[in-house]
Amino acid sequence: MAASRKGFFNAFNDVWMLDGARTPMVDYCGALGHISPTDLGIKAAREVLKRAGVPADHIGSVIAGNMAPGDFDQFFLPRHIGLYAGVPVDVPAQMAQRICGTGFELFRQAGEQIQGGQCEAALVVGTESMTRNPIAAFDHRTGFKLGAPVGFKDYMWEALSDPAAGINMIQTAENLAKKYSITREQVDEFASDSFAKAVAAQQAGFHAGEIVPVISEKFELAGYATRGIKLQGKLTEVAQDTHARLSPVEVLAKLRSVYPGGVQTGGNSSALVDAAAAAVVASGAYGRAEGKKPLARVVAAAVVGVPPEIMGIGPAPAIRLLLERAGLKLDDIGRFEINEAQGAQTLAVGRELGLDLAKLNVNGGAIALGHPLAATGVRLTITLARELKRAGLRYGVSSACIGGGQGIALLLENPDAA
Numbered sequence: 001m002a003a004s005r006k007g008f009f010n011a012f013n014d015v016w017m018l019d020g021a022r023t024p025m026v027d028y029c030g031a032l033g034h035i036s037p038t039d040l041g042i043k044a045a046r047e048v049l050k051r052a053g054v055p056a057d058h059i060g061s062v063i064a065g066n067m068a069p070g071d072f073d074q075f076f077l078p079r080h081i082g083l084y085a086g087v088p089v090d091v092p093a094q095m096a097q098r099i100c101g102t103g104f105e106l107f108r109q110a111g112e113q114i115q116g117g118q119c120e121a122a123l124v125v126g127t128e129s130m131t132r133n134p135i136a137a138f139d140h141r142t143g144f145k146l147g148a149p150v151g152f153k154d155y156m157w158e159a160l161s162d163p164a165a166g167i168n169m170i171q172t173a174e175n176l177a178k179k180y181s182i183t184r185e186q187v188d189e190f191a192s193d194s195f196a197k198a199v200a201a202q203q204a205g206f207h208a209g210e211i212v213p214v215i216s217e218k219f220e221l222a223g224y225a226t227r228g229i230k231l232q233g234k235l236t237e238v239a240q241d242t243h244a245r246l247s248p249v250e251v252l253a254k255l256r257s258v259y260p261g262g263v264q265t266g267g268n269s270s271a272l273v274d275a276a277a278a279a280v281v282a283s284g285a286y287g288r289a290e291g292k293k294p295l296a297r298v299v300a301a302a303v304v305g306v307p308p309e310i311m312g313i314g315p316a317p318a319i320r321l322l323l324e325r326a327g328l329k330l331d332d333i334g335r336f337e338i339n340e341a342q343g344a345q346t347l348a349v350g351r352e353l354g355l356d357l358a359k360l361n362v363n364g365g366a367i368a369l370g371h372p373l374a375a376t377g378v379r380l381t382i383t384l385a386r387e388l389k390r391a392g393l394r395y396g397v398s399s400a401c402i403g404g405g406q407g408i409a410l411l412l413e414n415p416d417a418a
């Protein structure tokens with residue numbers, strides 16, 4: 001049989017997101033920069049269990065995501081997040097990785113595990129310290145030879161390049177700008193809107209509804225080492241996202257493009273931030289038995305591959321596959337949360353799909369709020385679920401492009417509007 005269409009599609013019959021919570025997203029090298037992604041993850045995980053009213057011993061699976069190793073104990077990150085969140089010692093924990101799609105992948109895998117009867121409730125946590133990206137070398141285990149190159153490099157800068165295509169992520173957006181005839185003015189206008197929407201949502205208190213303030217505190221675990229968070233200096237609390245500020249087009253227009261003649265700048269690309277986001281995903285049977293209401297139903301997921309040199313277009317075919325297989329049309333979707341990895345990239349997705357931009361990232365996107373890689377998909381999906389409730393809309397799609405050339409998308413349903 002000829003396989004004409006590649007990609008994964010999952011339909012989930014009765015899978016709920018019970019609740020979600022996240023830390024603030026703080027510009028890198030800022031107030032969260034010294035905190036390991038494990039501790040940020042524990043913070044978000046403890047909070048979401050509290051908000052969902054789910055005892056930690058009801059969790060049957062821990063799935064965590066983290067891209068950059070932010071400490072020497074990163075191998076243990078999912079396990080330590082689970083244990084220090086209070087999840088019983090006999091519950092397994094795993095790391096999932098789909099680069100910028102990791103956060104969505106966590107929901108996809110949780111859905112598969114729940115639907116497959118592996119567990120009733122899963123704790124999913126995406127966490128990223130962009131600040132603690134190491135300055136790393138892979139060549140020096142056996143020493144340094146006189147005159148030979150020293151291999152230490154900035155992991156973050158290097159990891160934003162795809163050696164297969166020989167280009168970095170900003171250049172993939174430049175390729176899309178050329179392909180879809182997107183101008184610098186259009187990208188700056190899109191970015192300026194993202195900042196304005198984020199600031200408005202912040203002022204209206206929308207983002208605060210999903211944020212747990214980070215404070216200095218200990219994470220105790222009987223019989224094991226105590227760990228925790230210690231804020232620096234006189235800070236007692238970090239409660240707000242820090243990157244969003246009103247950014248008029250005229251200001252953005254003055255910024256130097258990353259590449260000469262290109263459309264992407266530091267002002268219209270996703271901001272580098274530190275953050276963690278967590279959600280509890282459970283079967284409807286569990287939710288009903290416990291007398292819970294879902295924040296959203298997780299209806300379906302789709303993931304596809306695209307050419308690495310235009311990786312940013314990934315959400316377009318992922319959303320097409322998602323909707324086609326779910327039997328829905330673009331017009332049925334009330335809200336889209338598509339990660340703004342780069343402005344030209346998101347505009348290209350919009351053009352490819354013929355998207356109504358008035359439905360897109362209505363509370364601001366990653367250009368204004370930031371893109372903490374593995375946390376992003378969880379953050380966007382929580383924001384989408386809350387926005388569907390706020391607006392009284394039924395269906396929403398959260399999605400992201402993925403370096404290396406993939407796209408992933410989730411379909412949520414607001415139970416109040418079903």
Ligand SMILES: CC(C)(COP(=O)(O)OP(=O)(O)OC[C@H]1O[C@@H](n2cnc3c(N)ncnc32)[C@H](O)[C@@H]1OP(=O)(O)O)[C@@H](O)C(=O)NCCC(=O)NCCS
Binds near residue numbers: 269
């Ligand atoms: C685009 C990128 C390379 C810019 O990095 P950078 O040069 O360190 O960016 P900065 O934050 O320093 O911004 C550059 C300048 O623009 C200014 N700027 C940024 N946003 C601004 C805004 N909203 N308003 C006014 N000025 C702004 C900065 O103040 C800075 O000015 P300076 O040079 O005078 O200090 C980096 O942000 C990036 O790679 N982002 C995308 C990440 C990514 O691709 N993720 C994965 C997706 S697949």
